[in-house]
Amino acid sequence: MLEELFTNNKNWADQMKEKDPKFFSKLLEQQSPEYLWIGCSDSRVPANEIVGMLPGELFVHRNVANVVIHTDLNCLSVMQYAIDILKVKHIIVCGHYGCGGVAAALRHHDHGLIDNWLRNIKDIYQSYSRMLDKLPEEDRLSRLCELNVIEQVSNVCHTNIVQNAWLKGHELTVHGWIYGIKDGIIKDLKISCNTVEKISAIYRIKK
Ligand code: CO
DSSP states (O other): OOHHHHHHHHHHHHHHHHHOTTHHHHHHHOOOOSEEEEEEOOTTOOHHHHTTOOTTSEEEEEETTOOOOTTOHHHHHHHHIIIIISOOSEEEEEEETTOHHHHHHHSOOOOSTHHHHHHHHHHHHHHTHHHHHTSOHHHHHHHHHHHHHHHHHHHHHHSHHHHHHHHTTOOOEEEEEEEOTTTOOEEEOSOOBOSGGGSOGGGOOOO
16 A cells, blocks of 8 residues: 555655664654744645755644634644744744635635635635735735735734743744745745734733
């Protein structure tokens, strides 16, 4: 069953050992990634590969359309572990142009269960609809993909996990990036946030 994948895996492990005989024994001791990646599940946007990172260098959470929802225990647990235990220094929310999840949110089909997940993106569309509706149709999806990243960066910053880290003096920066499937290039949306001062007052925890 799936013989090719096991063959590929064996070849990969052999290559890694050839380059560095201690590669796996070093990883066995501990992981100390500096980055948490929150990206889309899309098979065309593999986290480690596109930023040239090896196993051990990137802690990763992926879901459809890289959404950070206030009550998603999966995503929140990944964030809490990455911040409190692994002490990552950077959280990167990386969306991508042409995201199928974002595109689905722009349509009116019934896709089943996943529509409940994607409704978060419809909410973003609704917030920016006056601006988005003025754009030519081909630009609307791209802009909504960018806005989705911007909103998810805010959602990350609004969590008590990130704010408590900042209050404790943990140097942590949250970044918003977007990846182009057509050319493989990542663009920094320049919305990095590393202080509670940058988030809207209503979300702030005060101690
Ligand atoms: Co996507």
